[in-house]
Amino acid sequence: MDAKTATSAADFGGLDKLVEAAKKEGALHVIALPPDWANYGEIIKAFEAKYGIKIESEDPDAASADEINAIKTRKGQDRAPDVVDVGQSFALSGAKEGLFAPYKVQTFDKVPAGQKEDTGLWTNDYGGYVSIGCNAKVVKACPTSFKDLLKPEYKGQVAMNGNPTKSGSAFAGVYAASLSNGGSFDDIAPGLDFFKKLKAAGNYNPVETTPASIEKGETPISIDWDYNNAAYGPEMAPKGIDWKIVVPTDAQYFQLYAQAINKDAPHPAAARLWQEFLFSTEGQNLYLKGFARPVLLPAMTADGSVDKAAAEKLPPAEGTPTFPTPEQVDKAKAALAEGWDAAVAG
Numbered sequence: 001m002d003a004k005t006a007t008s009a010a011d012f013g014g015l016d017k018l019v020e021a022a023k024k025e026g027a028l029h030v031i032a033l034p035p036d037w038a039n040y041g042e043i044i045k046a047f048e049a050k051y052g053i054k055i056e057s058e059d060p061d062a063a064s065a066d067e068i069n070a071i072k073t074r075k076g077q078d079r080a081p082d083v084v085d086v087g088q089s090f091a092l093s094g095a096k097e098g099l100f101a102p103y104k105v106q107t108f109d110k111v112p113a114g115q116k117e118d119t120g121l122w123t124n125d126y127g128g129y130v131s132i133g134c135n136a137k138v139v140k141a142c143p144t145s146f147k148d149l150l151k152p153e154y155k156g157q158v159a160m161n162g163n164p165t166k167s168g169s170a171f172a173g174v175y176a177a178s179l180s181n182g183g184s185f186d187d188i189a190p191g192l193d194f195f196k197k198l199k200a201a202g203n204y205n206p207v208e209t210t211p212a213s214i215e216k217g218e219t220p221i222s223i224d225w226d227y228n229n230a231a232y233g234p235e236m237a238p239k240g241i242d243w244k245i246v247v248p249t250d251a252q253y254f255q256l257y258a259q260a261i262n263k264d265a266p267h268p269a270a271a272r273l274w275q276e277f278l279f280s281t282e283g284q285n286l287y288l289k290g291f292a293r294p295v296l297l298p299a300m301t302a303d304g305s306v307d308k309a310a311a312e313k314l315p316p317a318e319g320t321p322t323f324p325t326p327e328q329v330d331k332a333k334a335a336l337a338e339g340w341d342a343a344v345a346g
Contacts (some may be wrong), residue, residue, distance in 0.1 A: 002268075003021055003268035003269040004101065004263075004264075004265070004268040004270065006018075006103070006268070006269075006272060007102050007103055007104060007119075008103065008104045008105075008106075009105075009106055009272070009276060012176065012269070013114075015106065015276065017067045018269060018272060019273060021261070022053060022267070022269040022270040022273040023051060023052060023053060025053070025267040025268070025270045026053060026054065026068070026267075026270075027053060027054045027056060027085070027267055027270065028047075028053055028054070028055050028056070028082050028267050028270040028271065029055075029056075029058065029078075029079065029080065029082045029090070029266060029267065029275055030044075030055055030081060030082065030083060030085075030274075031057075031058045031062055031066070031070055031084065032059060032060065032061070032063065032067050032085065033057055033060055033085060033230025033307040034060040034061055034341045036232075036235060036289075037060075037227075037231075037291065038126055038227050038228075038257075038287050038290045038292040039231075039287060039291075042286055042290070043251065043278070043283065043286045043287070043290075044287065045049075046286060047188045047274065047277050048275075048284075051277075052279070053270055053273070054212070056290055058079075061210065062162070063162050063166040063168075063256060064086040064087045064089075064090040064166065064167065065090065065165070065167075065267060066166070067081060067084040067090070068084070068086065068090055068093070068097075071084065071094070071099050071262050071264075075264055076264065077266070078266050080262060080264060081265075081270050082260055082261070082262055082265040082266060082267045082271035082274070083262065083265070083275065084259070084260050084262065085125070085257055085258070085259055085261065086168065086257065086258055087167070087168020087169070087170060087171060087172070087255070087258075087302075088124070088255055088256065088257070088329060089168070089329045089330070089332075089333045090153075090339055091122040091124075091258035091327060092122075092170065092326045092330065093114055093330075093333075094122070094260060096120040098261065098263070100121045100122060100260040100261060100262070100263055101121075101261040101262070101263045101265070101268075101271075102117075102119040102120045102121050103272055103275060104119075104123075105120075105123065105275050105278075105279040106206060106280075107279045107296060107299075108120060108131070108218055108277060108279075110139050110294070110299040111123055111124065111279075111296065112294055112295070112298070113278065114245055114323065115256060115295055121257055121260065122255065122258040122260040123233060123260075123275075123295075124256035124258050124259075124260045124295050125256065125257055125258065125278055125279065125287070125294070125295050125296060126256060126257060126284075126287040126293060127225075127254060127255050127256030127257060127295070128225040128228075128254065128255075128291070128293055128294065128332065129223075129225070129226045129227035129247045129252060129253065129254050129315070129317050129321075130172050130173055130175075130176035130222055130225065130226075130247070130248070130251065130255075130268045131223075131224060131225065131229045131230075131245050131246060131315065132144070132149070132221065132229075132246050132252075133209075133214075133222040133224060133228075133229030133232060133243055133244070133245050133246050133249055134220065134222075134243070134244045134246075135214065135217070135220040135221070135241055135243060136242040136243070137194075137240065138217060138220045139154070139157065139220050140153070141153075142221075142244050142246070143246075144246050144249055145180065145248045145249045145250040145251075146176070146177050146180040146181070146194065146248055146250055146251055147180065147250055149198060149203060149223075150197060150201055150203065151203075152163075152201070153266065154201055154221060155201075155202045156202060156203065156205050157203060157205055157219075157221045157224065158203045158204055158205055158221045159205040159206075159207050159208070159209045159213070159218075159219035159223070160173050160208070160209065160220050160222065160223045160224065161173075161209045161222065161223075161224040161225075161228065162208050162335070163208075163209060163340070164336050164340055165333075165336055165337050165340050168255075169225050169228070169259065170223075171223070171332075171336065172225070172253055172255050173223040174188060174191040174192065174194075174195065174336060174340075175188055175191060175253055175324070175332060176191070176223075176248065176251040176253035176315075177190070177191040177195065177196060177251065178191030178192075178194070179191075179251045179253055180194070180251035180278035181193065181194050182249065185322075185325070185328040186328055186331070188331075188332040188335050188336065189339075192335070192336070192339045192340065192343045195340075195343050195344055196343040204344055207219055208230075209222040209224055209234075213240065214232055214236060214243065215236065215239055224312075225292075226245060226247060226315045227292040227293075228244070229315075230245050230291035230313075230314075230315050231290055232346055233245065246315075247316070252317060252318065252319060252321070254293075254317070254321035254323075255304055255323070256295055259275055259279075279295075281296075281300060284296045284297070284300060285307040285310065286316075287305065288306070288307050289307065289310045290311040291313065291314060291315070293314065297311070320322075322327070
């Protein structure tokens with residue numbers, strides 16, 4: 001059969017046959033998967049060790065927009081990405097543009113409604129809360145809310161993980177800022193206003209947060225997913241940096257990232273096997289080990305297959321998360337594309 005048209009493992013004749021087909025291809029091309037993001041370093045090693053398939057990991061610090069762009073510009077090339085891991089807004093736009101292949105992993109039915117496209121064009125995989133990370137060795141009193149970030153003592157210190165028009169993490173940061181300032185899923189404008197104020201106060205720092213920028217002291221405060229900020233803690237401790245993390249008291253914004261298969265994947269069987277691995281108990285627990293909240297966490301907690309020790313280390317967050325609709329995300333994305341540069345210009 002043609003692996004490119006397979007919509008489930010059953011189309012191969014079961015998971016073992018899919019493994020066989022993927023091993024024949026022998027490689028998988030991924031993009032934008034930093035090893036310290038959601039434990040991808042360990043996830044990649046585990047997949048390679050389990051199946052003997054070489055993962056070619058390119059441009060780990062690329063943003064969701066770069067992944068979509070790579071699918072488009074490398075169509076028909078061996079170096080096209082087989083799979084993408086993108087922010088929600090990019091999953092929606094990529095599906096709309098017909099870039100993805102429909103595929104349902106074996107655990108698809110356990111993924112909650114609203115966290116997947118009905119035919120499996122994209123499926124949400126892991127996520128987290130927008131959080132504030134802070135180098136307590138440099139910052140005397142770490143901020144605990146978006147409101148705090150406007151205080152004069154944080155001059156030049158407040159960074160993000162990228163540009164919100166290209167990065168899912170930074171997009172979420174602006175959405176959370178909106179919610180903390182009287183905005184809603186329907187109205188991201190107060191988030192833009194907040195960053196305009198942050199910039200006017202001299203507190204906004206345009207340097208993109210990375211482990212290197214934290215180590216160099218360039219980004220002492222960072223708005224980012226809780227799993228990124230939580231992972232920086234143990235990484236920075238041996239370097240003498242006390243990296244603290246808090247989910248802001250005035251905005252609890254939770255979002256998941258989506259997996260999708262490139263419709264023209266050069267390694268279509270390996271792409272599908274990678275999805276099966278990520279949505280397996282093993283894959284989901286590996287995300288959890290990296291402080292990310294796997295989409296199957298409720299199901300795994302219920303059936304006892306969750307890594308309890310890893311689950312207990314998650315940063316605390318209150319309440320039940322709510323999510324914007326695809327239409328609200330599209331509207332917010334358009335508002336950001338139009339207003340972001342003006343908000344932080346100069």
